Amino acid sequence: MQSTALKASAVCLLGIATWQISDAAIIKGKAWLAQYLLQDAWQKTLKTQQTIKPWPWADHWPVARLQIPAHEQDLIVLAGAAGNSLAFAPGHMTQTALPGSKGLSVISAHRDTHFTFLRHLNQSDEIIVTDMHGKKVIYQIDETGIVDSRHFNVNDVTQSLVDNDSLLMLSTCYPFDEIVPGGSLRYIVMATQRKTVYL
């Protein structure tokens, strides 16, 4: 009798394990696979100069390509920094300037998928952004820091910009190793435009 009960709970736990692990796998897998699937849409975007949805039911589209050679990162950035796009790729906060253009542009991604590497970025690392028109902009990292998202207003930074400033802010949740999501701290990387190269 006892063994049946034990077996039954073992099976239940196995069920839970499968469910939890599949969830984790879906999150990680989606994030990993999507980058390959987005390539096609990005190439089309460059060719047609129009926003291309990667799959028919998608509510986002690629807006830029983000490369950090020193850390072997090459990512397609989607429009919008809400959960729907962040599941697949880093997302561009639509209220900020487009990546590669004048002003402050903010790109966010999950700390445990696309932006895990953010903690390893160093001052003066280069970030290359390719915009929808194929324009390549090279940014250089000025600062990294931790802010509290309850008090840190992105508009404050935008407000204080000097005209020709082209600033890129990468943000992700902090601390990186925190198991439970939902904290208010963010790790940010600030980079300033160095030069523009046309393809």
Next chain:
Amino acid sequence: MKQHLYARSFLFIFGYAIVSALAISIVLSVFVMWLSSNAHASETELPQMRINDAKQGTLLFKRQDNRRQYVSAPTLKTDVSMKITGMLARVTVEQHFTNPTQLWQEGIYVFPLPDDSAVDRLRMKIGERIIEGQIKEKQQARKIYIQAKKQGKKAALIEQQRPNIFTNAVANIGPGETVSITIDYQQRLEYVKDTFSLRFPTVVNPRYTPAATRQLAEVLSNDSPSTFTTGGWLQKTAITASREHVTLDAGHPVSINIELEAGLPLQHINSPYHKIDVMRHNRQHIITLNNKHMPADRDFVLSWQPVLNRAPQAALFTERTDQANYTMLMFMPPQQQASNAVRLSREVVFIIDTSGSMGGASIRQAQKALHWATTQLSPKDSFNIIQFNSSTHKLFKNSVAANQQNLSIAKRYIDNLRAGGGTEMMSALRAALANQSHETASRQVRQVVFLTDGSVSNEHQLFNYIQAHLRNTRLFTVGIGSAPNSFFMKKAAKFGRGTHTHIGDLNEVETNMRALFSSIEKPMLTNIKTQWLAGTTAIEQSDHDALQSYPARISDLYAGRPLVVVARLPDHIDGLRVTGMVGEHPWQRTFTLTGGAAHNGVAKRWAREKIASLMDSLQDGADNTKVRGQVTKTALTHHLVSKYTSLVAVDVTPTRPIESTLQTQRIKTPLPKGSDAKTFLGLPKTATPAELNLLLGLMALLLSLGLWFMSNRTTRRLY
């Protein structure tokens, strides 16, 4: 039998499911871990994280002892009292700094004052003691302040950052302590269309610095005391250069108390943006805010109107000091219309600022003003609309006739204006002033109406351009929003030989635009010259060092606006002759300078006008060092804060124990009401529950395996 078969196949399927679930779980967890480690692949030694200093409590900062902590800045409460007599107002601003923390703090507050304010007194109140501030040359004042700060003495320093922006730094405010700083200044009243008014600004709009003047801005920011920087990252990225040390806040309380002695029977007293209480007390009116305190998020304006036919047409105020005689003369231009009835056709170019700072209520006011203005055009007139933010866009390539078709195009264009981007004002001015069409008939009046909040910091460059390229055009500035940069508005209109109007509220659009349009049709008096007289002989200003009269160059007068001359006069001068042109006819009037009311403050006014005139002369290419010397001398003599002089007050005894360190905090300057920038844009949530899922899953898996083996062992023991 059949049932047994069912049971067996069920068991088989069940077992199969369990095994595959186990396999899937294990494979998936390996997959997840591989993906995670993939992301970590480039991982090397964990670099020491750079944690930033705290700024206004928005940035979390880590202290040496690894404890996270917020530092809050000293809080501020402001009491304003004004005494208004004649054409001048004497204002006392009391700022109470309270330090809510357990640390010794230095508070730095950036605050606006009227652009023509003559700041002449500083008092620091600690408990019951009052320490009077001294006027010093700027660098010297800074040295005194920094030394006192280091020694742990309480000290206050008032510096002028721009003609209408000042900073107040207070060092060594102890834990829980309050230090009160009192600043006195004098300002001139506006007198337009029989209405007196005065403005008390409370907010600083964040200024926009165009790229080309970045270096200039950096010099400016270097110019501010270097010890003030807290070293946060916002400072290191080129941002602060243009930030003007302005940080943003919801606003701290301000109370206002006014004694108005108009000297004339009044029709009404009005405050367009605040509710006020007015009490009559003999010849005085006592005015207070209805709410006692107002949040510092928009300018306070008070206006009053003498009863009909009692509006003064001229006024004379004098002050005699030990050194000299000072005179202030105000008079209205001839009111008879130079109306030869025929209205000349004109070309009106509207420039509208659609930069980010215009977002919110401002852009709506500007749109309404533009709509109204276009309805005032007659078909004979021609017009164009230019909008600018980071770039400039013209509605029409050249000005077009104001016919129905073009007006409806304009209407749609105005409706679609949106605010956003930088404030590249120069290119817009260029577009309006550079290619003045050759065919512009000499009889055609060319007017540029410029709607903006003037949130720029390259003012002087813009003035230069206006002055150099104005030619036949007249520039009229319309200040928009609850806190426009009135220094820019007034000076731009002065160099543009036009007038300045202000719209602070959607309801004011029509009245104020109507007033503007009626006055800009034609200036009442042009080509104005003044000549001081001794008896009937004209005295040349250049012959007499003692004789100095301001403004040095008098711009055209428009209907309803007075001419105000402030002069230091030798004893034998007793008259002033003003000459000019009314339309095409010469006009002349002579004033005898006898009588007049004695009025304290005329000398200060004169000194302030002299400084303004000297600073303006820099636009004409006057020698920098020479101007600096003259301004410093005048400011020191008259105890005035200027670009080159500051007020500093230092307590005698040190209060801060040397072993406790001093924290520097900027006190947030509130943002104007209705500004879009006030909206909070937070960073998105960017953590997935994947790791949590994996951890829970693995734990469940382990537990499940453990239970399974345990159950097997129990089974074996049983049989």
